[in-house]
Amino acid sequence: MSMSIRISQLAIPLLCLGAFVVHAEMGVGTVQDPVTRQYTDNVSKDWQEGIVLHPQTGNYIVTYKDAWGFFNSVILEPATKIDPTLKSKFKLSDSVNTVVYEYKLRNGPKAKQDIRMLLTLVSNISGNPTGPLDWDGRIVPTFTDSNLFLSWTYEDKDAKVLPLRGLAPGKTADGFKVESNDLPGVVMIKVKGNARHTTWLGNVPSIDTEVGQKVVLLGSMDHIPELAAAPVISVPTPFDAAVVLITIQKHLAQELVRRKLVDASLAGQLDQLFQAAIVAAKGGNTVALKSNLQALRQLLKEKHGEMGKDDEDKDDDKDIDKNYVKARDKKLAAKVLDFDLKYIQRRLGDD
Amino acid sequence: MDLLKPTKRNLESLIVPRRSCSLRYGFRQLALAVGLWLALSPHSHAGWEIVPAHPVWLIPFCVANPYPPAGVNYTPEYKPWANCPYNEWMPLQRGVIAFTKGACGGQPGDSYGLSMTVLHWTGRIDTYDSRDFGFGCALTYQCKDGTGYNGGPNMLPPGVSPNPDSLLCRTWTPDPVPPAPPPPPPPPGGPVPDPDYYYIMLTDGSTYPPEEDRSGLRPLGTLELEPAQRTQPIFAYVYNGNTGEVVPGASVEIAATVSDESGGHAHLANRPKGDLIAIAPHTGTSGDDGVLKGTTAANGEMLFQFKAPVVAGDHGITARCTDRDCGEASGVILVGVKDLQSLSIHNYRVYKLVGQTGAHPDNHYLTLTADARVTVFAAMYQLKYPQRSVLHLNDASLERGGIFDIYPESSPNWKAPHLEHCRGTVIDIRANGADGALNITSDDDPMIQEIKDLGGIVGADPVWEVPKGNTGIRQWNLRHFHTRLMGQEGLQCP
Numbered sequence: 001m002s003m004s005i006r007i008s009q010l011a012i013p014l015l016c017l018g019a020f021v022v023h024a025e026m027g028v029g030t031v032q033d034p035v036t037r038q039y040t041d042n043v044s045k046d047w048q049e050g051i052v053l054h055p056q057t058g059n060y061i062v063t064y065k066d067a068w069g070f071f072n073s074v075i076l077e078p079a080t081k082i083d084p085t086l087k088s089k090f091k092l093s094d095s096v097n098t099v100v101y102e103y104k105l106r107n108g109p110k111a112k113q114d115i116r117m118l119l120t121l122v123s124n125i126s127g128n129p130t131g132p133l134d135w136d137g138r139i140v141p142t143f144t145d146s147n148l149f150l151s152w153t154y155e156d157k158d159a160k161v162l163p164l165r166g167l168a169p170g171k172t173a174d175g176f177k178v179e180s181n182d183l184p185g186v187v188m189i190k191v192k193g194n195a196r197h198t199t200w201l202g203n204v205p206s207i208d209t210e211v212g213q214k215v216v217l218l219g220s221m222d223h224i225p226e227l228a229a230a231p232v233i234s235v236p237t238p239f240d241a242a243v244v245l246i247t248i249q250k251h252l253a254q255e256l257v258r259r260k261l262v263d264a265s266l267a268g269q270l271d272q273l274f275q276a277a278i279v280a281a282k283g284g285n286t287v288a289l290k291s292n293l294q295a296l297r298q299l300l301k302e303k304h305g306e307m308g309k310d311d312e313d314k315d316d317d318k319d320i321d322k323n324y325v326k327a328r329d330k331k332l333a334a335k336v337l338d339f340d341l342k343y344i345q346r347r348l349g350d351d
Numbered sequence: 352m353d354l355l356k357p358t359k360r361n362l363e364s365l366i367v368p369r370r371s372c373s374l375r376y377g378f379r380q381l382a383l384a385v386g387l388w389l390a391l392s393p394h395s396h397a398g399w400e401i402v403p404a405h406p407v408w409l410i411p412f413c414v415a416n417p418y419p420p421a422g423v424n425y426t427p428e429y430k431p432w433a434n435c436p437y438n439e440w441m442p443l444q445r446g447v448i449a450f451t452k453g454a455c456g457g458q459p460g461d462s463y464g465l466s467m468t469v470l471h472w473t474g475r476i477d478t479y480d481s482r483d484f485g486f487g488c489a490l491t492y493q494c495k496d497g498t499g500y501n502g503g504p505n506m507l508p509p510g511v512s513p514n515p516d517s518l519l520c521r522t523w524t525p526d527p528v529p530p531a532p533p534p535p536p537p538p539p540g541g542p543v544p545d546p547d548y549y550y551i552m553l554t555d556g557s558t559y560p561p562e563e564d565r566s567g568l569r570p571l572g573t574l575e576l577e578p579a580q581r582t583q584p585i586f587a588y589v590y591n592g593n594t595g596e597v598v599p600g601a602s603v604e605i606a607a608t609v610s611d612e613s614g615g616h617a618h619l620a621n622r623p624k625g626d627l628i629a630i631a632p633h634t635g636t637s638g639d640d641g642v643l644k645g646t647t648a649a650n651g652e653m654l655f656q657f658k659a660p661v662v663a664g665d666h667g668i669t670a671r672c673t674d675r676d677c678g679e680a681s682g683v684i685l686v687g688v689k690d691l692q693s694l695s696i697h698n699y700r701v702y703k704l705v706g707q708t709g710a711h712p713d714n715h716y717l718t719l720t721a722d723a724r725v726t727v728f729a730a731m732y733q734l735k736y737p738q739r740s741v742l743h744l745n746d747a748s749l750e751r752g753g754i755f756d757i758y759p760e761s762s763p764n765w766k767a768p769h770l771e772h773c774r775g776t777v778i779d780i781r782a783n784g785a786d787g788a789l790n791i792t793s794d795d796d797p798m799i800q801e802i803k804d805l806g807g808i809v810g811a812d813p814v815w816e817v818p819k820g821n822t823g824i825r826q827w828n829l830r831h832f833h834t835r836l837m838g839q840e841g842l843q844c845p
Contacts, residue, residue, distance in 0.1 A: 028823060037794075041824065067770055070823040117807060138731075138808050143723040151808045159797040192807075197799050202819040204833060206770045207842040216839050219812065 024048045029071025030201050034061055037075060039201075047071040049211050051218070058112070060218070064211040066202025076215070079195035079222050082115050083108025083169070086191065088228035088332070090184045090339065097347075098126060099183060101230060103176035105191075107167045113193030114166030118176070119151045119223075120189040123234045125180040132175040139178075150230070152176055154194075166194045180231035183244070183340045185251045186261060186333050187230040190223035227259070227329045229336050239347050241289060242281035248340050249274040260326075261333035266303055270296060270337075290348060297341050304334035548592040549677035551603070551670050555585050571668065571682025576659045578686055578753040578773070579845030584630055587653040587670045589677050597651020602674040605655060607641035607666060614663030614687055615749030616756075618710040618763055623660035625686070627668070630654035644673070661845040662765050663687030663753035687751025691716040691775040694725070694744065702729040705781060705788070706745035710763050711755070716748045718775040721836040725778055728809045728834075735805070743788035745779040745831060748772050754844060758821070768844055771833070776841030780813060780832040791815075791830055802832055811836045 024046045031040045034054045049071075051062050060076040085106045093100045107115045121142065129137030131152045140149045154166040167173050205212035233247050252270060256262040262270070277292035553571040574582055589601040607624040616622070624641035633653055637643040645653045657668060666684040671677065694704060694715040702725075704715050717725065729742045749755055752774050758767035771777045780802070784790030791798055799815050806813040813832035817825050835842065 030819075030823075030825065039825070066819060067768065068819060068821050068823070070819055072819075117804060119807060140727055140731075140809050141723070142810055143720045149808060149810055153804050153808065156797070159801075162795050162797055162800065164797055164800050194800070197803055197815050199794050200814055200816045200833075201825060203770050203816055204814045206844075207839065208844065216842075220839070 025065070025071075027065070027069070027071045029065075029073065031073045032075055032199075032201075034059065034075055043071075047073075049209075051076070051211065051214050062198075062205070062211065062215060064205040064209065067206070068202060070202060072201040074198055074201060075196075076198045076218065077195040078218070079113065079116075079192040080224050081112035081195070082191065082193040082224055083111040084115055084191040084224050084226055086118070086189055086226035086228050088230070090229050090336075092343070092346075093179060097235075098179050098181055099231065099343075101178050101180065101184065102174075103189075103228060104172065104174045105167060105176065106172040107169050109170035111169040111193070113195060114154070114163070114168050115191060116164065116166035116194040117151060117153050117192040118189055119149065119192070120187050120228075120230055121147045122150045122178075122180070122187070122231045123147060123182045125150065125178045125182075125231060127179060129178045130175070131177070132173045135173065135176065137176070137178070150178065163194050163196055178231070181237075182231035182235055183233035183248075183343055184229040184336045185232035185248075185340075186227055186256060186259070186329070186336055187232055188225045189228050189230070191226050192223045195222075227261075227332065229332060233340055240281075241344050241348065242278050244340070244344055245274060245278045245281060248337070249278065252337070256333045256337075259329075261330050263303075266299070269299055273299065286348060290345065293341050293345050293348075297338055297345075300334050300338050300341075304331055547594075549598060549601070549672065549675055550590050550592055551672060551677040551680045552588045552590065553585060553668065553670050553680040553682050554588070555583055555682075570680070573683040573685060575685050575687075575689070576657070577688060577845070578659050578663055579661045580659055581628070582657045582684065584654050584656055585668070585682075587647070587655070587680070588651055589647050589672060590651075597647070599647055599649045599651050601647045601651075601672055601677070603645055603647060603653050604671055604673050605637075605643045605645075605653075606669045606671075607637055607643075607657065608669065610665040610667070613665035614751050614753060615711060615713055615716070616662060616664065616763075616765075617712055620762055621765065622664070623662065623765055625660050625666050625684070626658040628656045628658055630656060657684055659684070659686040660765070661754040662756065663749060663751035685751075687753055688748070688774050691718060691748060691750065691752055692722060693750075694722060694747065698726055698729075700741070701726065701733045702742045702744050703740075703787075705743045705786070706779070708760070711746075711749060711757075713750055714746045714748075714755075715744065715778070716750050716752070716775055717778065717836070718841065721747075721776050721778070721841075724809050724811055724836045725834070728805060728811055728836075731805055731808065732802075739789070740787040743781040743786070745781045746772055747778040748775040771835070771842045771844065773844035774841035776835065776837040778834050778836065780834055782831050783828050785828075806832075806834060810838070812838070 025048075026045070027047050028042060028044050029047060031043050032038070033040070034057055047063060047065070049063050049065060051060050053059075054061050054075075057075075058078075058081060060078065061073060062076050063071065063073040065071050085108065087104045089102045089104075091100055092098070103118075105115065105118065122139075123146065125139055125148065129139060129150060129152065131137045134155050134157070135152045136155045137152045138149070140151075141147075142149055154164070156164040156166075159165070205215050207213060207216060233244065233251060236243050249271065252262065252267060252274070257264065257267045273292055273296045277289055277296065280286075280288035280292055555571050555574060571585065576582060587603050587605060589598040589603065590596065591598055605627050607627050609622055609624045611619055611622070624637075627637035627641070627643035629635045629643060629645055631654075632648060633645045633655065635643060635645065643655055645655075647653050657666070659666070663686050666686055667681060668684065669679055669681045671679045693713060694702075694717060696704060706714050708714070725744065725747075729744070733741050746755060746757070746769055754765065755769035755772040756763040756765050756767055757769045758764065772779075781788040782791040782802075784792075789798070789802075794817075802813050803815070812835040814835065816831055816833045817827060818829040818831075820826050820829070
């Protein structure tokens with residue numbers, strides 16, 4: 001993906017925060033040098049709380065008053081100085097009802113940081129995630145719902161100095177893999193670079209302050225979002241086509257349409273067919289159900305063509321434009337839907 | 352919602368079941384156990400009607416079978432019920448259970464004492480509302496519908512139902528009282544004694560009845576309130592005990608109190624009592640003494656609100672008259688954040704709890720989800736670095752949240768906040784190397800990033816902090832990870 005695209009993504013928080021300053025106030029505090037990171041204590045001056053971009057380093061300078069009334073000016077380095085391209089593949093495994101998901105990650109040569117972490121939410125996986133050499137895959141419950149955090153982190157063994165390593169610019173890592181009984185949907189995978197941590201002096205700005213709220217907001221956006229296929233469509237045991245169809249229909253409405261991966265007109269047509277299929281499934285009308293499933297797949301094929309082929313390595317090492325990325329993601333969405341529908345057909349004994 | 356957990360030390364008898372052992376059993380097993388228990392139990396307890404068991408009646412099951420069956424782990428969640436330390440559990444109605452504690456010795460007036468608490472299922476499978484029905488043995492209450500019970504409260508004023516929720520019976524009458532002997536004739540020429548007597552009552556606005564029907568006024572009882580929040584209007588009435596009419600113009604004094612060592616604060620000096628704020632037409636606010644004075648209006652009422660302090664605790668409100676004897680009315684307000692639980696000391700294999708002080712002896716309360724996340728976080732750290740000491744977990748929140756006042760250390764002042772440690776979603780991980788804690792050796796230590804990565808995996812955000820304190824100088828010896836366990840959730844303090 002081109003750096004121009006990435007820069008525009010980086011600019012989103014900057015547009016929000018670049019000029020964000022609060023009133024000035026005389027006081028005493030500590031300043032961290034934006035380049036050397038060295039501290040100067042007991043600085044007495046007119047302080048302006050806020051968050052500004054340091055153009056030379058591309059980092060933020062956060063100025064705030066701590067709980068004791070002392071000022072601090074510290075560096076916040078975003079973890080978005082990367083240029084990731086994440087590709088996902090999925091297929092039925094040999095044991096028919098398990099889906100194998102594989103990911104390939106590339107960090108563009110113009111990136112300023114190594115890539116250190118991939119993180120997303122999935123509904124379930126079988127076994128443990130596996131990854132390339134030096135990447136540690138983890139699955140952890142969210143504890144807030146039935147979803148799981150799925151992550152891969154670069155393991156910088158015996159690291160002695162900062163910054164820690166990760167997937168370097170210009171490098172590709174293949175072999176991120178999970179298996180799941182659940183079907184694919186399109187999810188946002190957070191890709192994070194190896195930004196150096198911030199040392200918050202006194203205390204991190206409280207959420208009760210304007211600066212604190214902006215810092216939390218920055219943290220929530222501190223990644224590059226990549227769309228990929230991942231297990232998010234739960235498949236109940238025993239198999240229930242109606243339940244699966246309802247979940248896919250919900251995913252279509254809440255994720256694919258919201259992310260503009262499916263055009264509104266097509267979404268409307270699909271939704272009608274989904275509704276008919278669900279009614280048929282609930283009513284035990286297998287003939288009608290199969291017919292509706294076939295109609296759904298046919299409609300997808302008419303709009304997106306054949307979906308069996310991958311764009312293997314098409315965009316490696318090339319500057320690609322935003323339109324291409326959008327078209328690729330749309331095709332991924334269609335492919336995911338077709339796969340899920342085909343899976344249901346298979347479970348109904350129709351394949 | 353669960354009732355706030357009363358401070359253990361002060362309200363020992365007010366037991367609130369938070370989680371039942373039932374979660375580990377199927378309903379079929381439960382039904383069998385409850386049925387067995389009912390079959391073996393006497394079908395009458397001092398006149399109570401026993402009604403068919405509801406599947407959520409879980410507590411009797413523990414009495415019938417106080418230990419987990421084979422194959423079921425003994426868990427902290429199970430423990431309260433496995434102990435079942437109460438003498439007797441009694442089903443009262445569908446979803447309503449009472450337990451007694453103590454012994455009466457069988458005779459009214461015995462000095463032993465019997466306390467009773469009624470639990471009312473709130474609609475959530477593991478949640479009961481709790482009402483303390485007082486303490487004593489002397490009285491027998493008789494319901495008008497023919498039911499009644501012994502060992503009930505002896506602290507309720509006349510005219511006040513012992514069962515404001517109508518849990519036991521809809522109406523009641525006290526035991527017949529023998530007629531009082533006629534008053535002695537007034538001494539010749541002396542003052543004629545006032546035949547009237549008065550009593551005062553507090554009731555909260557949430558149950559305020561229409562003016563034409565105040566016969567069913569509900570006493571204040573126990574309210575729950577978040578720190579820094581206000582109650583609904585509270586009404587103080589003065590009644591003429593002879594006529595039952597309200598008394599305008601009575602001088603009333605409302606006093607706010609706070610229990611020592613409640614809400615997780617064991618320090619005493621200058622503890623805020625909360626504010627009593629008069630509502631128009633009355634005016635005024637309580638001062639440092641916690642007292643609000645006023646006069647009942649033409650309709651016999653005095654209105655006010657209680658504003659909780661920013662710290663959690665058990666508060667009391669007491670009302671009395673200053674121009675006549677009208678007895679005393681009181682209520683309890685439990686101030687705090689609900690649904691916090693203490694990190695288990697049984698997880699010492701994955702973390703160590705540190706930072707307890709005399710002022711705050713229990714400093715590791717979290718929400719259920721935050722608890723789970725930090726436990727997984729610590730376990731992953733331990734797995735990754737088995738040669739290192741487990742994580743040392745310092746301050747989270749206090750028993751009922753609210754402001755966690757950590758300064759000055761010698762005598763915390765109820766104000767200086769431990770930022771974001773109010774709602775059980777944040778915990779500090781010690782990183783200063785003290786007593787085997789994680790030792791971050793410099794600002795360039797790669798372990799800082801390792802910890803942040805681990806946090807990210809479990810949905811937490813370990814924020815690297817170097818405090819400065821009131822000197823303005825960086826205090827490297829206090830370095831730690833201020834760990835937000837639930838993202839932006841629960842970071843705001845009152």
